[in-house]
Amino acid sequence: MSSAVPAQGVSAPVLLVGVDFGLPHFDGELEELGLLAQTAGMHPVARITCKRKAPDAALFVGSGKADEIRALAQMHGAVEVLFDQSLSPAQQRNLERHIELPVNDRTLLILEIFAQRARSHEGKLQVELAKLQYVSTRLVRRWSHLERQTGGIGARGGPGEKQIELDRRMIGDAIKRTRDRLVKVQRQRSTQRRQRERRDTFNISLVGYTNAGKSTLFNALVKARAYAADQLFATLDTTTRQLYLADAGRSVSLSDTVGFIRDLPHGLVDAFQATLQEAIDADLLLHVVDASNSDFPEQMAQVERVLQEIGAADIPQILVFNKLDAMPDERRPADLQDQYEVAGHILPRLFVSARSGEGLENLRHALAARVLATRADMTPGDAVELPDVLP
Known part of the structure; x- marks a missing residue:
């Protein structure tokens, strides 16, 4: 999975993409996405928007616009493409193959910022849980090393299925552990809250x-x-x-x-x-x-x-x-x-x-x-x- 955060001290050049579906809150200048990118330590080098009635099932923006995004990213030396809307795992994977660059969406960008900013034990646990839940839907995104793990004759499923299932179980276990730890912290906060209530x-x-x-x-x-x-x-x-x-x-x-x-x-x-x-x-x-x-x-x-x-x-x-x-x-x-x-x-x-x-x-x-x-x-x-x- 590609990272939305550059190495420390490096300001990664990124291309911002927004799709206008006719909603009243569409940010035509992508100003807020640019601020989010800067907050995460990135440097927006170009912006591109387009209008659609509905998302393209495969590429979110359609193949023609995806070609335009790839050319613009190459022109400006962008190392990553950020979408202002949430992408499905399949759309994200297809876009990366088409554009030949890491592609991330607004959701992951916000998660990465939260991960950078969390200071308390509770805050870190909350961010960890949200990121695990996000990653769990994208296990098949960039697992090229799994291609070597083919099934035997008559085996059900395709390349890498066993490894993906193992990863899914590991993430599921991590989600459960994090939730259990978070519940304990929430109980402590609840106790503090009740003490305040008793003091009127x-x-x-x-x-x-x-x-x-x-x-x-x-x-x-x-x-x-x-x-x-x-x-x-x-x-x-x-x-x-x-x-x-x-x-x-x-x-x-x-x-x-x-x-x-x-x-x-x-x-x-x-x-x-x-x-x-x-x-x-x-x-x-x-x-x-x-x-x-x-x-x-x-x-x-x-x-x-x-x-x-x-x-x-x-x-x-x-x-x-x-x-x-x-x-x-x-x-x-x-x-x-x-x-x-x-x-x-x-x-x-x-x-x-x-x-x-x-x-x-x-x-x-x-x-x-x-x-x-x-x-x-x-x-x-x-x-x-x-x-x-x-x-």
Whole structure:
């Protein structure tokens, strides 16, 4: 199986490919795929897109476009081709034979980034499980050494079948071991969570699209030093700290969670269930949005889809439109707090800059108001009127 990650210190030249099937979120400039590639340590040297009504069963893009991709890759010296969509094992294998270069898809690219970024024992186990599940479907992809292992007369199956079956069993055993180890870690986290519940802690989780500035906001609110960077998936492991709210006269538990992204592989959603459990068990979600990104409505929709998938769609939310300092003057809001409709629900919205600190005091007041309302036995679905803290 070809690797999507170059040797350390080497920036591998890659060709980016996107196929427009008429979906509204198609990234015609392949900007996000380029950022993912750069995050993984690669260097996009060329990009190519095409339109199709449906994927080609064999090559995903058709033979003519595959020829064009091969020629463009050769022209620019690309050593690998990255597709913005998920490829089936057969499509991936056929493309590699046709293009004569390693071909990988968005799913593996995200998995590789997660593997690079995971720091905690739990995070590493979650990534390992997701990668094993991905690899298990692609055992017949690049096993040229298996051709020597032919069956005897009358044997069923073709070349290399015994070796592939052995590999499949080995990966199956590895998946089971990793799941068992992950269950133990999840039990430990569950115990910690129950201890917080016994202390009557109000739990707030930061959620949002990757690179929306969650970790920067987290650090600004709790004065922590969680890793934050202007890159995709800077944070993979959940970090929890206490945040004191003077207006409420108490502390709350604030958790920074992994960022979401379009077409987040289902294997990662499943594997990161323990990490995302912090969002599922939260009393309040701070949905952090990159207000400076013109595609923020689509990014918000992707976050809502993941929240729905993990069972956290009904948890109360406050929208935090971050990166106010990066917004052009003509788009800067007249009011730093208002309301915004999401999936038919009117939610409170605050504009902040986690980097400069602008609007953070408004956010603290809003959080205190929500905590006080909950303490007064207000039902979770009721609206909370944010305090008028603006001049």
